[in-house]
Each structure stands twice: as structure tokens, then as C-alpha cells.
Amino acid sequence: MLARKNLQLNEHGDLHHLLAIEGLPRRIIERILDTAESFVGINEREVKVVPLLRGKSIFNIFFENSTRTRTTFEIAAKRLSADVVNLDVARSSTSKGETILDTIANLTAMHADMFVVRHSESGAPYLIAQHAAPHVHVVNAGDGRHEHPTQGLLDMFTIRHYKKDFTRLTVAIVGDVLHSRVARSQIHALTTLGVPELRVIGPRTLLPLDAERLGVRVFDSLDEGLKGVDVVTMLRLQNERMSGALLPSASEYFARYGLTPQRLALAKPDAIVLHPGPMNRGVEIDSAVADGAQSVILPQVTFGIAVRMAVMAILAGATR
Amino acid sequence: MKIAIRNGRLIDPASGSDRQVDVFIAAGRIVAIGEAPSGWHGNRDIDASGCIVAPGLVDLAVHVKRGTLATEMAAAAAGGVTSMVCSPDTDPVLDEPGLVDMLRWRAQSFHGARLHPLGALTKELAGEQLAELSKLSLAGCIAFSQADKPIVDHQVLLRAMQYATTFGFAVWLRPEETHLAKGGVAHEGEMATRLGLAGIPSSAEIIALATHLELARVTGTRLHVCRVSTADAVEMLREAKRRGIRVSADVAVHQLHLTDVDIGHFDTQCRLTPPLRSARDRDALRAGVLDGTIDAIVSDHTPRPDGSKQLPFAEAAPGASGLETLLSLTLRFADAVGVDPAQALAWITQRPAGVANLSAGRIALDAPADLCVFDATAYRIVNRAGLRSAGKNSPFLGYELPGVVRATVAGGHIAYELAA
Numbered sequence: 001m002l003a004r005k006n007l008q009l010n011e012h013g014d015l016h017h018l019l020a021i022e023g024l025p026r027r028i029i030e031r032i033l034d035t036a037e038s039f040v041g042i043n044e045r046e047v048k049v050v051p052l053l054r055g056k057s058i059f060n061i062f063f064e065n066s067t068r069t070r071t072t073f074e075i076a077a078k079r080l081s082a083d084v085v086n087l088d089v090a091r092s093s094t095s096k097g098e099t100i101l102d103t104i105a106n107l108t109a110m111h112a113d114m115f116v117v118r119h120s121e122s123g124a125p126y127l128i129a130q131h132a133a134p135h136v137h138v139v140n141a142g143d144g145r146h147e148h149p150t151q152g153l154l155d156m157f158t159i160r161h162y163k164k165d166f167t168r169l170t171v172a173i174v175g176d177v178l179h180s181r182v183a184r185s186q187i188h189a190l191t192t193l194g195v196p197e198l199r200v201i202g203p204r205t206l207l208p209l210d211a212e213r214l215g216v217r218v219f220d221s222l223d224e225g226l227k228g229v230d231v232v233t234m235l236r237l238q239n240e241r242m243s244g245a246l247l248p249s250a251s252e253y254f255a256r257y258g259l260t261p262q263r264l265a266l267a268k269p270d271a272i273v274l275h276p277g278p279m280n281r282g283v284e285i286d287s288a289v290a291d292g293a294q295s296v297i298l299p300q301v302t303f304g305i306a307v308r309m310a311v312m313a314i315l316a317g318a319t320r
Numbered sequence: 321m322k323i324a325i326r327n328g329r330l331i332d333p334a335s336g337s338d339r340q341v342d343v344f345i346a347a348g349r350i351v352a353i354g355e356a357p358s359g360w361h362g363n364r365d366i367d368a369s370g371c372i373v374a375p376g377l378v379d380l381a382v383h384v385k386r387g388t389l390a391t392e393m394a395a396a397a398a399g400g401v402t403s404m405v406c407s408p409d410t411d412p413v414l415d416e417p418g419l420v421d422m423l424r425w426r427a428q429s430f431h432g433a434r435l436h437p438l439g440a441l442t443k444e445l446a447g448e449q450l451a452e453l454s455k456l457s458l459a460g461c462i463a464f465s466q467a468d469k470p471i472v473d474h475q476v477l478l479r480a481m482q483y484a485t486t487f488g489f490a491v492w493l494r495p496e497e498t499h500l501a502k503g504g505v506a507h508e509g510e511m512a513t514r515l516g517l518a519g520i521p522s523s524a525e526i527i528a529l530a531t532h533l534e535l536a537r538v539t540g541t542r543l544h545v546c547r548v549s550t551a552d553a554v555e556m557l558r559e560a561k562r563r564g565i566r567v568s569a570d571v572a573v574h575q576l577h578l579t580d581v582d583i584g585h586f587d588t589q590c591r592l593t594p595p596l597r598s599a600r601d602r603d604a605l606r607a608g609v610l611d612g613t614i615d616a617i618v619s620d621h622t623p624r625p626d627g628s629k630q631l632p633f634a635e636a637a638p639g640a641s642g643l644e645t646l647l648s649l650t651l652r653f654a655d656a657v658g659v660d661p662a663q664a665l666a667w668i669t670q671r672p673a674g675v676a677n678l679s680a681g682r683i684a685l686d687a688p689a690d691l692c693v694f695d696a697t698a699y700r701i702v703n704r705a706g707l708r709s710a711g712k713n714s715p716f717l718g719y720e721l722p723g724v725v726r727a728t729v730a731g732g733h734i735a736y737e738l739a740a
Contacts, residue, residue, distance in 0.1 A: 119632065120591070127631070127632055146516030
């Protein structure tokens with residue numbers, strides 16, 4: 001029964017955990033983006049620290065390794081003056097469940113205020129949120145192929161920064177949507193924020209069967225799908241998908257779905273290109289595009305810190 | 321033990337009888353219905369006022385593990401189940417007569433439900449070498465199955481069916497094409513897409529069922545299709561029966577109520593095999609039960625320790641504890657589709673008994689005294705404390721369900737009686 005209620009919001013409709021973009025009201029997404037706006041300035045100052053979360057303990061619990069994401073959360077927490085503990089939890093093949101819940105119980109006993117959780121299985125942060133003490137906040141830092149909400153939010157921040165009004169945009173998400181938690185978070189964020197045309201483009205082996213039900217248009221051809229778009233967001237193709245029954249080879253994938261300057265020219269002239277990183281140059285994206293004038297891939301990383309600061313500050317109730 | 325069950329409404333789907341009448345039991349058999357036998361001196365009277373007196377339930381799908389037999393026999397009794405067919409995927413697998421003997425002997429010591437084992441169709445359920453079907457049959461196996469381990473090699477499956485049919489043994493198979501289902505944990509559809517869970521497509525069931533039906537047709541095998549879950553499979557079964565193929569089928573009762581949407585935010589109680597499917601599938605399953613395409617409703621009782629469910633969805637063990645909710649969920653289903661409880665009882669008594677070729681599932685003079693006395697108008701809330709099974713894993717925890725079992729008589733013994 002517990003699993004049926006909305007865990008993310010408290011009884012006042014405020015954010016209590018950040019587990020997924022799906023189900024988040026537009027006002028909360030916009031509040032996070034607005035709050036992040038105020039943190040961008042801090043990150044450009046010489047002294048990049050504010051005391052909003054002084055005395056709070058934030059635990060980065062990574063059941064799946066990711067130095068990049070963990071680092072951005074760590075920087076964000078430190079700039080808010082929180083105490084940060086990083087845990088790379090080795091996953092034992094036996095008693096995995098005991099490991100998760102025991103870990104959570106132990107950390108709660110250490111008076112943790114917030115858990116930032118990355119796990120290779122979809123839904124793991126929900127399990128933790130259900131078993132965490134009531135005062136503890138859980139941030140999903142990526143779960144299986146389900147969602148990566150802070151990545152989705154930083155992508156929204158980036159798009160808003162360059163394009164202002166979501167309600168006039170055509171956005172294309174290109175690549176391995178099936179296995180991508182980033183794509184799911186982006187799709188829910190973009191539809192919630194009112195993007196009128198959202199396209200997903202990829203071979204059918206990498207698109208979910210019922211993609212249309214998520215409110216997107218499905219394109220088989222990259223050339224067709226890119227026509228007239230304002231925003232192109234490329235997805236990383238994992239190495240293990242590049243050969244086998246999903247795709248014949250990385251080079252054939254690039255030939256059909258790699259973003260080259262020629263293909264990008266089909267989009268609007270002022271279109272921007274996003275990528276959640278890390279990039280596979282020459283697989284999903286040509287270096288000339290990745291490093292080109294329309295790429296906003298590095299600003300994404302910078303904004304990512306401000307967005308994660310905003311999420312943590314709002315969860316801790318430090319922004320009112 | 322001589323028992324009289326008085327003042328109840330006796331419903332026996334097999335004979336079509338539905339009347340206010342007393343039942344008298346002695347030496348494990350029903351000795352009189354109506355008037356007490358002359359000179360009756362009973363040891364016990366059970367007052368069934370306001371209750372239905374039905375045949376004990378026949379559950380065709382129960383998973384028992386070593387060490388939990390005592391609690392699961394108690395769960396069966398509390399659920400009104402007096403005959404249960406157990407799957408061969410015990411530990412160790414039921415592929416040797418000695419193991420079957422031991423299991424049956426241990427089950428009998430509880431004086432509860434009769435346990436009817438399915439034997440393994442192949443050694444260790446590995447799908448390679450035939451198990452000793454004749455010897456297993458003599459030890460008490462009522463049919464042969466692969467549990468949840470499909471035979472991948474169709475030549476082996478063909479030969480297993482031919483061999484079983486030589487001796488008139490039925491073959492029970494759950495249709496699932498291994499490779500299409502590989503890695504999947506939820507119905508492939510919108511819900512799995514949203515939750516980022518690997519899907520099991522409906523085609524995994526449909527392709528396997530087509531194979532099973534065709535091989536049953538060419539071999540003349542008596543085939544029982546276990547745990548149908550998709551709309552298209554129901555239609556294929558309907559057509560197969562029309563064509564005269566010797567096939568029967570069952571459905572897990574939770575499939576008649578829940579869909580993949582009930583997974584909600586990764587509720588591992590809804591991690592089931594086969595997976596909960598779409599509303600369209602559920603409606604087709606309901607229609608299949610109503611028109612007789614599906615012969616029996618089963619619990620697919622799979623008790624699991626709490627720890628195995630307190631995991632991320634994909635890592636959680638599949639299955640639901642079901643013996644104690646089979647009756648209530650069947651009554652709830654009957655209510656939802658506007659069927660009289662008397663008719664609904666056939667799906668959990670007479671019809672499954674027919675599928676398994678058991679003498680159970682009816683109330684008649686000289687029949688085994690297997691009865692369930694329950695109040696169809698009372699409701700109860702399903703909760704952990706109320707479940708006798710070692711497995712507290714039910715997707716229906718917190719549900720208020722109709723039907724409260726007052727007493728269960730199994731083989732002439734009072735196996736369960738609700739404290740007054």
C-alpha cells in the first residue's frame with residue numbers, strides 16, 4: 001500500500017524526496033530552476049560558499065560507480081556548507097537487500113539528513129525512501145533505466161537559459177531511449193513544462209515499445225527527426241549495446257544516428273546541442289558538433305552544480 | 321471423529337445442489353446429508369448458521385519448500401483449501417519417487433489438506449533427460465510439469481509429451497518462451513517503460529502456447545496450460561478447445577484483479593510470474609473464466625521471506641502468498657462480474673478437481689469429507705498478522721475482502737476452526 005502513494009511530496013505538497021520527474025508538479029520544477037538561477041551567481045564568485053546547509057550531513061551512497069555525478073553532488077553540497085560523506089558501496093552478490101536496508105539503517109543512526117543515491121536497479125531509491133527515517137530526504141542520482149531527475153532538471157535549466165520559453169520549442173531526443181534514465185527524466189520534464197513537440201529518434205531496438213504513450217513522436221530517421229528542431233539532446237550509447245542483437249556496430253550506428261555538422265544543419269540555425277556525458281565521440285556525436293558553437297555541453301556541467309544545490313537547499317527547507 | 325455441520329447452506333457445484341441442510345461426517349467420509357443417520361452420536365457439532373457449506377477448495381498451484389510445510393498446511397486449512405497440487409520445483413526437485421513419497425508422508429502427518437504432487441517432466445527440470453514418469457506416477461504424482469523452467473529444446477518437449485501420453489499422464493506447462501522473457505520483470509508495456517523495468521512481452525506466452533498446443537495436437541497429449549496471463553492466449557485456448565484439442569487451463573486469481581499499473585512505485589508485492597499484464601488482458605482472462613475457456617482459478621501460492629521482497633523491484637523474488645486469499649478473491653471476482661457465489665465456487669472446487677482428475681471438490685454421500693464452511697457476507701482486512709503462511713507477501717495486504725472461513729474439514733478432521 002505504501003508503494004502506491006506519492007512519496008516525493010509531503011502533506012503540504014512540498015518536495016520531501018526527489019525520486020523522479022514523473023509526477024512532479026510544474027510549480028516545483030520551476031521553483032527548482034528559479035532557485036538554481038540564484039546559485040549560478042555564487043558559483044562565479046571568488047568565495048563560492050553559502051551557509052545554507054551548515055551542520056547538515058549529506059551521504060552520497062553510490063551502489064553503482066559514477067565519479068562524475070558523485071563529484072558534482074559533492075561540490076554542490078560543499079558550496080552549501082554541508083558535511084559530505086561519500087560511500088561507494090560494494091555490491092555483494094549475496095544478501096544485496098540486507099546491504100541496502102542495513103546501510104540505510106546504519107547511516108540514519110549517524111544522523112544523516114540526506115541520502116544521495118545511485119543504484120543500478122530501477123526503483124532502488126524508492127525502497128530507501130520507504131525505509132528512511134521521516135526527517136531524512138532522498139535524492140535519486142540515477143536508478144537503473146528509470147530516472148535521473150537532477151540530470152533532467154539541469155537539462156531543463158540549460159534549455160531555459162538559452163531558449164527562455166518552453167511552450168514554443170521543438171525538442172529531439174536521439175539515441176538509446178530504451179535503456180536511458182536521462183531520457184525518461186527529460187521526457188517527463190519537457191512534457192510537464194509544456195513543450196509542444198517532443199521527438200525521440202533512434203533504431204527500434206533502442207526505443208521502448210510504447211514510447212508514444214509518454215507523449216512523444218517517434219522518428220526512425222535522424223534526418224527527418226531533426227528538421228526544424230530548437231534543441232537536440234543526444235544520449236550516450238553504452239559500450240555493451242554497440243554489438244550484438246541491438247546494433248550491428250558502432251560505426252553503423254554513427255552512419256545512421258551520429259550527429260554530424262551536416263545533420264545538425266537540418267535543425268534550426270540557432271538550435272542547441274545537449275549531451276548528458278560522458279560522450280562517445282564518433283559514436284553518437286561528431287567532435288565537430290561536440291566542440292562546436294551550438295554545443296552547450298560544458299555549460300550543462302556548470303549549471304548542474306547550481307541545480308543540485310537548489311534541489312538540496314529546497315529539500316532541506318533552507319530556501320524559505 | 322464424527323462431526324455434524326448444522327444449519328448451513330450447502331452449495332455443491334458438482335450436483336448443482338443449493339439448500340439449507342445438515343451434513344454428517346464419520347470415518348473421513350460424508351455419511352448423511354439431511355437427516356442424521358440412525359443412532360447418530362457425534363463428537364462435534366459445527367454451527368454453520370448464516371454460512372455456506374461448500375466442498376473444500378481445490379488449488380492447482382501451490383509452491384511448497386522444505387521447512388515451511390507446517391505453516392503452509394495451516395495456511396491451506398485457514399483458507400478452506402483441502403486439496404492442493406504442488407509444483408515439482410521443490411528443493412530438491414521432485415524427480416525421484418523417494419522424494420515424492422517423503423513429501424506426501426510428511427504432508428499426511430498434518431491431517432490437513434491432501435497434497436498432490438506434480439512430478440518433474442525432466443530430470444532436475446533441466447529439460448534434457450526424461451524423468452521416470454511411471455515410477456513417479458506410482459509414487460503419487462498426478463501429472464508432470466516443468467514448473468517455471470521451460471523445455472527449450474522442442475524435440476525434448478515432443479518426446480516428453482509422447483512418452484507421457486503412452487501412459488495416459490497429463491502434462492502441465494506454463495507457456496513462456498525463455499529467450500523473449502529473459503531478464504524481464506514486468507509486462508512489456510507503458511508501465512514497464514515508465515518505470516524503466518525490463519519487459520516480458522505477451523508474445524513470450526503466445527509463442528510458447530502455440531508450440532505447446534501444436535505438440536499436444538500431434539501427440540494427443542492431455543495438456544494443462546498453467547497461469548494464462550494474456551488476452552491472446554485466452555483466444556488461442558478458446559479456439560483450441562473448439563478444434564477438439566485435449567486442453568485445460570488455469571489462471572492465478574490475482575490476475576483477475578490486478579494489472580501492471582498496480583506496481584505503482586515499484587511495489588515488489590506485485591512482482592509476479594507471469595507478470596501482471598494490461599487491463600485488456602485482465603478483462604480477457606475474466607471473460608475466459610466466465611465462458612469456461614479457463615477451467616480453474618488458482619492461488620499460485622508462493623510464500624517468500626520478507627527480505628526477498630525488500631529489494632529493488634527486479635531483484636525481488638517473484639510470487640505471492642495466496643492460499644488464504646483464494647476464496648475471498650474468487651468471491652470478489654464473482655461479485656465484480658455479477659456471478660452468484662454458488663457458480664463461482666465451481667472454479668475453485670469441482671472444475672479444478674476435474675482438471676487434476678481428483679475425487680475431491682464435491683459434497684456427496686460417501687465422498688471424502690473435505691468441506692469448507694464460510695461466511696460469504698462477512699468481510700476481513702488482509703494483514704500480515706492474520707496470515708498463517710510463512711509468506712506475508714501479498715499484493716492484497718490492506719484490502720478488505722469478502723468471505724471469512726469459519727471451519728475447514730479435511731479428510732474428516734477439523735483442520736481449522738475460527739475462534740468464536
